[in-house]
Amino acid sequence: MFSKFALGTILALASATAWADPYPSRPITIVTPFPPGSTSDIIPRLLAPHVSKALGATVVVENRAGANGSLGAAKVATSPADGYTLLMATTGVLAINPWVYSKLAYAPAKDFDPVINAASTPNLLVAHPGIAASNLKELVELARKRPGELTFASAGNGSTSHLCGESLKAATGVDLVHVPYQGPAPAMQDVLSGRVSLMCDNLSNVLQYVKSGRLKAIALTGKERSPQAPDIPTSAEAGYPDVQAGNWYSFVAPAGTPRPIVDRLNAEFAKALRDPAVTTRLESLGLTIIADKPDEFRAFIAQESAHWQKVVKAANARLD
Template structure:
């Protein structure tokens, strides 16, 4: 009798879930961006939200919940109802770095989320304020060695790819440069532009406009291949430091337990929005490459990236107390 009762209960819950899935969506969807306005992690959801609002028939809104390299926003979504109405714009840091940087994380990247889609990716670019007397990576390394603990590098926060890129530069080239962390890439960029900080190794999409305008000097692209958006800028390997590699990917995840039918629907909607010509053109102009994979592919990718970034963090000795 008990087993029949349990079976009936399970079947009943399944029926309720199926009915809920069939009626999805029927209220506003919130895209939580765990970083401040003014960065690519804020731009991507704001580009896709209007298109998804139109195609899904409900309002898709963007909510900024910044702090601790994305951890605060991630924790908010990790504890949200798994119904497809609260989603997270997650970066490399949120899903593949923070667990190796922070001793006490408020969420578990591999347990608290359902991967929906890897939206886009971009390499980082090492740039300096024009007042820095270096035009190449070799010149920058030589200058840093001649003036130890004098040159500074900004980052979007402890554990960000810009932080790890700077630490990797220190390890790979044997220089002593001083880390200056910020709450997000926008304030970090402002202090590099003003000359208060010497350099930053941030994602290409965040720095390319200032490079094109001559406000910053490009030193190297920290990806495996040169970027068509930055012609003439060598990769770090071409510039003489092959172990300096950094980049970032931007994705969307849902709380763990979100029904597969909802995840698949969201994957289809995000993919269509990302492949809209206007969105694609805007992101590619900033040096981003559209990925738009399937949830299963993205899940495997996260696992591989987490293992890779564990090694990068260990080599750099990065840690946040």
């Protein structure tokens, strides 16, 4: 016969099991650390309805912008590791911020568990139509003739658009003046108006303006041409292979999130990314679907972090 203690233990375990909530049992929040309207805002809002339907739980997107994504990242880093708070994380958040800030409120490798790398886009160097250059070689020649006159906008110090411009300066020796903004949208507006000469922003952000003729495509800063813009040559084709910049968009969870939850989230995000309507929409923005596994993504983050550490050091792009 069971002792009273043993029977009590069994009943307690049974009660705990009965009351344990299956995941997910309440809303899931995706924090995007950038303003509304950016690619990092569009992606989670596009995927949220699909993931919500698959999981049977509401998925909401919360914008918490500031400090190159650091504010939103810090919030998620200190959230419970239960799968109910996720971060839309970009190249800057996971691979650049650790090198441009001497003090950061989160540590990517320690504070997050990778869930999935959703999609990527190379940067595209564009110019206002009034700039007398149609390709990278012509732009470099023009900049050499007019040192300190051409300006390039960025989404802020330490952003990929900033470091792309710095890489161009380092590779060519030209004198370009950096004009930082609070985000890509206001920067792009000043390039469109002609107040600033150039910008090296994500293909997904600028392709629409190239297609409409409002901006000129100078060079794609990727290793190969983009399927979304096959006629635009790369910086390597112009003789500057070291001018490389781009962005990737991913989802991470607070470190310590149970692996079964991480794997389930990975599977549902991957399914959503491969939905034909979602794929078509993201590709129309100049994005390439990745949808990798958590361990693959972890290795990729380490590789990217090492790359951007070198770029930041060469550009001396410290923010504090």
